[in-house]
Amino acid sequence: MQAERITSELVDYARDLFAPEDTELAALAQAARDFGMPVGWEISPDVGRLFQVLCRAAGVRRVVEFGTLAGYSALWLARALPADGRVITIEIRPDYAAFAREQLAKTEAGAKVRVRDGAALEMLPELEREVRAQNTPFDAIFLDADKEHYPELLDWSTRVLRPGGLLLADNVLSSTSWNGQTLLDPAANDPRILAIREFNRRLAADPRFTAIIIPMRAGIAAAVFHP
Numbered sequence: 001m002q003a004e005r006i007t008s009e010l011v012d013y014a015r016d017l018f019a020p021e022d023t024e025l026a027a028l029a030q031a032a033r034d035f036g037m038p039v040g041w042e043i044s045p046d047v048g049r050l051f052q053v054l055c056r057a058a059g060v061r062r063v064v065e066f067g068t069l070a071g072y073s074a075l076w077l078a079r080a081l082p083a084d085g086r087v088i089t090i091e092i093r094p095d096y097a098a099f100a101r102e103q104l105a106k107t108e109a110g111a112k113v114r115v116r117d118g119a120a121l122e123m124l125p126e127l128e129r130e131v132r133a134q135n136t137p138f139d140a141i142f143l144d145a146d147k148e149h150y151p152e153l154l155d156w157s158t159r160v161l162r163p164g165g166l167l168l169a170d171n172v173l174s175s176t177s178w179n180g181q182t183l184l185d186p187a188a189n190d191p192r193i194l195a196i197r198e199f200n201r202r203l204a205a206d207p208r209f210t211a212i213i214i215p216m217r218a219g220i221a222a223a224v225f226h227p
Helices: 010-018 024-034 045-055 071-078 094-104 120-132 148-159 191-205
Strands: 060-066 087-093 113-117 138-143 162-170 208-212 218-227
Touching: 010 045, 024 071, 024 218, 045 071, 045 138, 045 162, 045 218, 071 087, 071 094, 071 113, 071 138, 071 208, 087 094, 087 120, 094 113, 094 138, 120 148, 138 148, 138 218, 148 162, 191 218
Parallel strands: 060 087, 060 138, 087 113, 138 162
Antiparallel strands: 162 218, 208 218
């Protein structure tokens, strides 16, 4: 029996039904385009809704995100959190970080978001110290920056995630920034592709995670941590 195929029209149907982009989100996305940010780098609305479903199922209150860009994904995440929930989002470019702060301040859930300037790896020791000092591990981690550092971020996540916490990652199957190379190309030499391959292999094999790659957008890894 031939399996049914999920066509692009069906994908659009599901996204439009379950994850419509409301006025706040659309305004943020348009402001980012007007600012000159790369088009298509932010998560899609259906991925935002997926994150909300997972965060609410896992009782998430504290999130750290690597790669703020305009703050679009941070807003999706913040909306899934309780009133005292917090999203810490890290952005390497000061101009993008300032833009995200300004735009998020215009939204109802933006008060739950704290934007910090800095490179992902440079911020890890500070974040880990805060976790240990306050005894407040993260409930969810979202990786969406510094693709070549995903393996290091995977290692770090095991030290700061609570049992039952979520590890989420974007671009684990493809990216428009890979200079035309693909994940399955045996001749690929882009360090980002090599790092994503290593991240995917290690995440799949690590017994401390129950994980899967969801073929949405550019590929979303979703994993539950159970040390």
